[in-house]
Amino acid sequence: MRELTYVARRTVEWREAPDPRLQGDGEAIVAPVAATPCDVDSAILAGHATRRQPHMQYSVDPPFALGHECVARVVETGDAVTTVRPGDLVVVPWSINCGSCGRCRAGLTAHCEAVPYMTMYGAPIGGSWGGLFSDLVRVPYADAMLVPLPTGFDPVAMASAGDNWSLAWRLVAPHLRARPGARVLVVARGSIGLYVCDIARALGAREVRYVDPEPAHRELARALGAATAESLEPLPRGFDIAVEATGRVDQLALAVKSLAPEGVCESAGNHFRPGELPLLDMYLTGVTLRIARDNVRAHIPDALELAASGRVSPEKVVSHVIDWEDLPHALPQKHLKPVFVRSDA
Ligand SMILES: [Zn+2]
Ligand SMILES: [Zn+2]
Incomplete structure (x- = not known):
């Protein structure tokens, strides 16, 4: 089979690899049918994650x-797998998790104790598990990891459900439940922020303001019901919830400074360069800041339930639908959210 392999800045290529095989009766082999880059893949493709700097524990x-x-699509399952069968369409979470260790049972699936720390698809951390732009993928804990895609869902619209879409749900939905009608600020550069706009509006935010220097992203945010701005100057104080998904500490600093007293800021993280936060200002305002790798498997079902309600439009964020064979050429291009589809799987 082929694996789409990141080989150098802005360069990916197909490389041959042995077909993955079941290594236990709780495992599955799946074939991606609709795959899309995570927002952090743009940073990886630009070379930001490989720059060895003293502050970077992992590169x-x-x-x-x-x-x-x-x-x-599920291709093969071990004898002990009960929740999915060959032929089923499934959402594959970004991180490997066993479902039965203490942390997995507590919902901390990004911190599973059964596998090396930070084990995930698409990055060589915690062992080599391959990437989801591969022709075939081995899923080690199939019952714990895979989520059947409900009937009627479009795999293209939901290609991001294993990471960015469900992450966006987690960044804003629980906070809007605790603060109905809150004012939401979104400082972003890609799909995560746009998904957040869509979800925040659907869940009753009084105001959603989207900040991004890219005009096309702002236009899409307006179509999703948000007011938009090119930058956070002047500082728009008074938001109850801020979501930062830029990977830039200066933007995170502005987001926390935009909060109302006792406001909450969620960051999608991946700040590959160091920076400073206005801690005294945050103290005086009373800021709760959460910056966390997403325990996505725990809330994929909640995020899919919202998608099933028809109140959101994840398909609007899909910028291009591109044939699987064009991955090496098309992936390095700066598209918002291209989805690569296989017709043969
Ligand atoms: Zn990701
Ligand atoms: Zn676990």
Whole structure:
């Protein structure tokens, strides 16, 4: 089979690899049918994650198989797998998790104790599990990891459900439940922020303001019901919830400074360069800041339930639908949210 392999800055290529095989009776082999880059893949493709700097505990050096967001078709299952069968369409979560250790049972699926720390698809951390832009993928804990895609869902629209779409749900939905009608600020650069706009509006935010220098992203945010701005100057104080998904500490600092007293800020993280936060200002305002790798498997079902309600439009964020064979050429291009589809799987 082929693995789409990140080999150098802005360069990916197909490389041959042995077909993955079941290594236990609780495992599955799946074939991605609709896969899409996570927002952090743009940073990886731009070389930001490989720059060895003293502050970076982990860096991911090429070559490695890329991709960690897809809807896949189950090809083969071990005898002990009960929740999915060959032929099923499934959401594949970005991180590997066993479902039965203490942390998994507590919902901390990004911190599973059964596998090496930070184990995930699409980056060579915690072992090599391949990427979801590969022709075939081994899923080690199939019952715990895979989520059947409900009937009627479009795999293209939900290609991001294993990461960015469900992450966006987690960044804003629980906070809006605790603060109905809150004012929501979104400082972003890609799909996550746009999904957040859509979800926040659907869940009754009084105001959603989207900040992004990219005009096309702002236009899409307006179509999703948000007011938009190119930058956070002047500082728009008074938001109850701020979501930062830029990977830039200066933007995170502005987001926390935009909060109302006792406001909450969620960051999608991946700040590959260091920076400073206005801690005294945050103290005086009373800011709750959460910056966390997403325990996505725990809330994929909640995020899918919202998608099933028809109140959101994840398909609007899909910028291009591109044939699987065009991955090496098309993935390095700066598209918002291209989805790569296989007709043969
Ligand atoms: Zn991701
Ligand atoms: Zn676990």
